[in-house]
Amino acid sequence: MNAFIRRVMRMDDEAVRGLADVLIDCVDAGASVSFMAPLTRERAEAFWRRVASDVERGDRALVVAEDGSGICGTVQLVLAQPENQPHRADLAKMLVHRRARKQGVGAALLHAAEDTARQCGKTLLVLDTVTGGDGERLYARSGWQRVGVIPNYALFPGGGFCATTVFYRDLEG
Numbered sequence: 070m071n072a073f074i075r076r077v078m079r080m081d082d083e084a085v086r087g088l089a090d091v092l093i094d095c096v097d098a099g100a101s102v103s104f105m106a107p108l109t110r111e112r113a114e115a116f117w118r119r120v121a122s123d124v125e126r127g128d129r130a131l132v133v134a135e136d137g138s139g140i141c142g143t144v145q146l147v148l149a150q151p152e153n154q155p156h157r158a159d160l161a162k163m164l165v166h167r168r169a170r171k172q173g174v175g176a177a178l179l180h181a182a183e184d185t186a187r188q189c190g191k192t193l194l195v196l197d198t199v200t201g202g203d204g205e206r207l208y209a210r211s212g213w214q215r216v217g218v219i220p221n222y223a224l225f226p227g228g229g230f231c232a233t234t235v236f237y238r239d240l241e242g
């Protein structure tokens with residue numbers, strides 16, 4: 070793997086642009102990650118600026134992968150949870166640019182996110198991912214427990230329902 074993984078504590082404009090590139094590439098490739106196609110640069114950068122605010126407040130943790138061309142992958146932890154779930158975080162927006170896929174970047178991001186969660190005092194992680202997608206295989210082979218499938222949960226970027234599979238990871242187990 071030719072990527073360097075790090076946690077980002079503060080996002081500058083270059084990071085927002087690089088992360089928008091990755092998000093646009095994933096939506097263009099058909100990933101169901103909250104956005105419909107076509108995803109404009111303006112909407113993508115607006116999304117990452119909201120994430121930047123959450124990161125600065127400590128409500129989210131952001132991990133990125135960088136290769137020779139810049140940011141090529143990312144994943145987030147939603148740290149801010151209800152007061153009766155302080156031990157839990159949601160894992161969200163696991164995205165790898167098509168140029169960097171199938172080299173272990175996704176697995177490395179997942180490992181780094183789990184380490185970051187432990188450092189933040191979290192012991193339980195939860196996520197959902199498109200049923201039958203590349204993410205589902207990644208989580209299943211990385212020790213995550215499959216809870217079940219919710220049919221017709223979201224739309225693909227071009228339209229048409231997709232199911233989602235819910236997973237959890239006990240970081241103490």
Ligand SMILES: CC(C)(COP(=O)(O)OP(=O)(O)OC[C@H]1O[C@@H](n2cnc3c(N)ncnc32)[C@H](O)[C@@H]1OP(=O)(O)O)[C@@H](O)C(=O)NCCC(=O)NCCS
Pocket residue numbers: 070095100101102161162163164165166169170171172173174175176177196197198199202203204205206207
């Ligand atoms: C899901 C996603 C993050 C995986 O990223 P990735 O960097 O390709 O993940 P990895 O490289 O760790 O694993 C992908 C595959 O490459 C294989 N692989 C890893 N390193 C490899 C190497 N050096 N040589 C060949 N194959 C390799 C893995 O075994 C895995 O195989 P599989 O697809 O048969 O399961 C990426 O496909 C993506 O961004 N998809 C769109 C967004 C999305 O759906 N995200 C999930 C939302 S929760």
